[in-house]
Amino acid sequence: MSAAGTAPLRATPARAAGHRGRIEAVELGSRFLLVSGWVSGPEGSTPSAAISLSLADGSTHPIGRFLRRRDLAERGIAAEPCGFLLDLPRPEDAEEPLSLTLRAGVRELLTQPLAELAPRPFRPRGHLDHVSPDRLAGWAFNPAQWHGPEEEGRLELVVDGEARIPLLPNGARPDLPFSAAAGGRPLGFELGLEEIARLMAAAGHERTLLEGQHAYELLAGGHRIGALQGSSPRRGRILHRGARPAPAPQAAAPAMPTQPEPDGYIDWHGYAKGLGGWFFSGWLKGEALKGVETCRAIARFEEGTVEVEAAISPYPRQDIAGLGLGYIAFLPSMLNDPGLLEGLTIELEGERSLSPSMGIARMPEAELLGMVRTLLSATTRKPKTPLLKVLAQPAYEGEDTLAKLPAPVHLAVDSVLVAPGAGAVLMGWFLDPNSAVTAIRLRSRGKLSAPLAERWIAIERTDIKDAFSDRFSLDHARHGFLAYVEAPELDPKEMHLEVELAGGDIGFKPLPAPGGAGATAIRRMLGTIQLAPDEVVERCDRVLGPPVVALNRQRLAAAGRPSIVEVGDLPAQPRCSVIIPLYGRIDYLMYQCALFSEHGLPGDELVYVLDDPPKKAALMELAQSAWRRFGIPMRLVLLPENLGYAPANNAGLAQCRGEYVCYLNSDVMPHEPRWLDLLIGALEEDPGLGITGGLLTFEDGTVQHAGMTFKRLPQLGNFPYAMHPGKGRMRRPSLGVQRAEAVTGACMVLRRSLAEELGGFDTDYVIGDFEDADLCFRIRAKGLDCAVHEDAVLWHLERQSQGTPGNFWRHNLTLVNGWTFARRWGHLFPEAPAAETVLRLA
Template identity: 40%
Template sequence: MTEQASDVVFEGMVEGYGRQEAAECLVLHGWVSRQATWPDELTVTADFQRGTISARAYVAFHDRPDLGAQGVGFVAVVPAHQGRLGNLLDFRFGPHQITVAPTAAGNSNDLSERSALAHAGALLASCLPHPDLARMGTLLARHFMGEGYIDAYGYHPASAGWFVTGWVSNDWISAIQDAVEAVAHFDNGRRTGAVVLNFFHRPDLAGTGAGILLHLSAQEDTPGQLRKLVLASGASAVSLRLAGSVLRVPSEALSGAFVNLINSSEPSPAREKLYHLITHAMFDGRDTLAGLPDQVLMEIDEAIHCGSDGVVLIGWMLAKHGTVEAIRLRSGSRMFDIDLGTAVLWTERPDVADTVGREAGYDDRNCGFVMRVPTARAVTGSLYLEIETRAGDIGFKPLPRPRLNGIAAIKRLLASVEAQYNDVDAIYDHVMGPAIAALNAQRLQVPARVQAQQFGTPVTAPRHSVIVPLYGRIDFMEVQLALFATQGIGHDVEIIYVLDDPPRMRETQGLAASLYERFRVPFRLLCLERNLGFAPANNAGVRAAAGDMICFVNSDVFPITPDWLDRLAAHLDADPSLGVVGPVLLFEDGSVQHQGIAFKGLPQFGNWSFPLHKRKGFRAPAEGGLMREDAITGACMMMRRRDVLAYGGFDEAFIIGDFEDTDLCFRLRRHGLGAAVDLDVSMHHLERKSQAGSASLWRSNLTLYNAWVHQRRWAATIRQLETGP
């Protein structure tokens, strides 16, 4: 998305529209202002007299010589199951409202609707290349042909789908191209899903058609009676109506009623599939994997509910290559297919390989897995896996009850995989990233209560608010406050400590009371009810802060001279184009810890950009003055309070603490506010050496997660900074 999109006046017009009944979609054409780029997924919203359609649309563009450089023609195909909507009143193209031409109204006029469709179809031919073009063409061309009837149907819980039998006329059968799509219309809605379809001979049709048997994977959810079934393949669709004597077969009788029919249908892979579906065993709570003719060894160590991202499973599996055809997560009658291609991470599990694996004759060390099932949202009740072998046999694996949530769940997930080099993209894009993002969102959804304690008289109308989060080393507060105090921190400075380490609340309050007695510098201590991490802790401080300037300071940053706050603030006062300013930070030996941040792509982590402290470890800069930087560290940064409120503080999407500082600098930059380091202000910043190999796997993977969030957000900005203006 371009950064300046909202600043350009956007125009456009819908010149014609109509509903494509056979494809259950809405087709519109017209023109819009030219854009540098379009988002990959464009959502359109169409307000009609009798309803609103809002959906991801297929959109193709074509040149319009009449508009020149100003506009571009478009054709949009929008899934819309509702018919008889009346006239189109308003249309939003992404975020932009565009005009509906009076001449476009044609819904009530069958002729103009047809002409709209025909016109749109013709326009597609001149559209610019687009991956969705073929699909759009198919949908636009789709038309009903032939006929068909349903004789019997019923819901089959074991296979989580509907079995339907009936017949269709030969003209549709002969038009079948490849896959068949099915939409079942019930009293209370539509059901669609994967279809397995086979034919059988119906002597009664005397060669005009054939019997069909199909299985439509879909939840039952008591949708009422079936009203019709629309089958489509390519441009051909057929609508099957109910026979007068249609039979709704109860679930328990379904196998008996359908198994012979399936056996006598045309020999084909579909018949085998249907047979396996109808003979699909019911899960009775037992692990039946051992009973499979082809060996599949599997254990699930952990099942984790990931809020809006469904369920993640951690475990291991040993089976000969190609044995496992499909794995499905099930909860009662609900069934969720697992995408074994991209939604599964294979991980090294020497513990399994060296024991069970060796005994059973497998030499695969990568037998561990993390499986993401994003569709399994809000599943309740006991979960189990259904493992289908290539031979069509089904085994069940009951799952452990999901127990972890919040940081514990995030840790468990992160500790399960070692990601390096180019693996990181796939691992974080398809499995870890979305699951962890959802776990984090869920964790932060419930606000943590904050206990505020004032020590000394509160500062009225403060100029500066200094916000210091505390975690782990609470004792740093003793040294930091001693230095603030002995250097004569101003009476207009409000100091806010935020304890993000709940088990240490009493200890910290005791220390705080003693520090106030010793130093007589007033400050506030906010204690968070739960451990939230760097960004949320600072944000809690912001909510309590009243100063014009907010200075975020780490607890291990120590002033060297008394005037640091005023000096930093003076820059923000002097230059409205400056959004954030920080000091030079020095190690204990006087060498540079921070004087601005650059970025470096690390090949061992997919060439993602990691912040690099410039001149780190070198002697302190000899020159002084204010240096503009792309980004500065959050260990000590000052911002105007109004900017913090307008553009947000640290983003809580970064977990525990990495990258939120550069993210904040880039957000300010997008609003025209720069970052700088004052080379004349130095402070000490301790950066404890991490013992080699001591960083736990989950923690280093969490850094990778944060790097992933940052990368997906700012890769283009960083590239732009590197190549220069």
């Protein structure tokens, strides 16, 4: 073994660390996707790493421009430009459900199936700024113009609903946020007198068509996107422009109205948070409201639209006698602060447009319900109209009212965990001795969840049974619960429970402030439950899986930046980067370096990733000692917190320089000197191989790993789990390179370009389990094979690197990771499907 002098510790900046982001919305065109969201760098800065969006088909699309967003600054996320808008080609004939992956450098920030983002059809945007015989100006954003088809990208000016004049954008509009998605393509059009003359002649119209009294509309792909009346923009309506001022003719025609006369007016409106909706009051011309109790309604605000089935009641008003009827309407909505009201449309024998009156007011919530009840009490005699039913609902005022219900109901929520983008997890206990409760729901910002019973796991609580045994006859102790509320837009500041009895009575239960996040929240959630084999699939689908994945994404997005330390002189252009995560037994570094120095690692680099922050100082001393003893240089990636197997390896990948990458566990020791040469050589000799693994043995020489197969295990949710054929047996004579379904992450080699293209290991597998199998299957999906080289033999002290096993939560986490794997790759293992009604344990 060689010796060397002490090398200085050199800190180098981490790449792609400290970033977080979110995909907020997706709009679907026939041949494109429009994706919006945000990505922030450290401390809310504009991202410093290269940000990209990848699709499941392997295509990657860089995000080159970021927008400043006031809402991100107000929420404390980012004061610098961090918002993005990206259009990208829509994959055709996708063989699997489409998903989007957001990356900072090689680090995967998040992956979301398209279905979870609730995509909506794309609607073109635009505006008609000016129309006259000597100037035609405006803009349109419609990616169909460059993605096709041609008819969807057509831009036209329509005059009086008949004359169609084709337009072509001819200028950039950097002032528009859509220019970020347009990628430098022209969005605006600005035409002068000569250009308009040529345009109108080509369309077969006189230039005078652009003056006088006409209605002008801007259409994109047949959709109305903008119009103009004078110099005042109006969104989504046909508007009119009159002729320019001129001397009055001797017999002037009546002036054309600048806009249609409204069908009625809105005098006041207000939001009732306790009832979750908007009240409107005013009057409508005529008597079409008579006998109407519900109708379709659209309320347009400055920053949003509410379109729902409204409850409505007419009432007589003396001030408009003979002109129409007063009305009060209620529109349920969680949109409680959308800015100024622009108008209200109700459908009564056609659309009726109601405009804000000159003196319109927004009624304070404290006065709102009193005003509504006063007006309706003297005008309606039907006790069961939809509007009166709304008013009959008790309003939540921040108090626990369960004790006022006519039946005994005891409910306590001990803790609330908010999983961003998924919903909330409630943990506590519930006692309903008379079975009087029909539903418990969570209300947030006016929106009511589905009954909690649909996503509920009962838990043993003998303390509750003992406490109430003298009052009620209780035949079991499963009074504890863990309930998941699916609510992606949940507001953690405005939440309470509504408990409904069979007779219609409703009681309220305030909730404690959300507490706990990251791995602590996941442990707390999973450590309280035990699942029977026949419960695993349903519980993972409906209760455990979505919030655990969301909580894990949250903790990884909030992770700090690692420190990078170099010990010794690393090769400038290494052949291979060997990434070794350390957790618990950091002393294995010394043993590995001893063996590496004996067998040699010429031209390769070691990258140790510490996933155990309390051991940071000890590891740095150990690395210095190893360098002094064995002369093995290394790069240390020191994570600020425990992230888990996949994120730790990905952090190491971000610091690699080699042409190849070797993922190696700290408890894997080389048995002979050629192991790495053999694994890399197999990839060089066979272009059909994507990844190779070593033959791993126990200390006694028996096989631990010689490739993986997969089998569904009924006792573990019937999910497919990795099997190790030949495990525990004496190894056979070597057959060289042998194809396998997958290889273990304890020792695997692949090209760094492929690892970076795939984003490393998928971080939706929490802490550890299934990441290596998932990586292998993603490589196989690209048409490449996995193989084990039976001449590359290493010892594996299986799972000793992780230290002492955890509590029961770890078993449940394995089930959740198995659920994630089964959702993605279960179709490859059709035998004994998880949906089978008969569970066979034998």
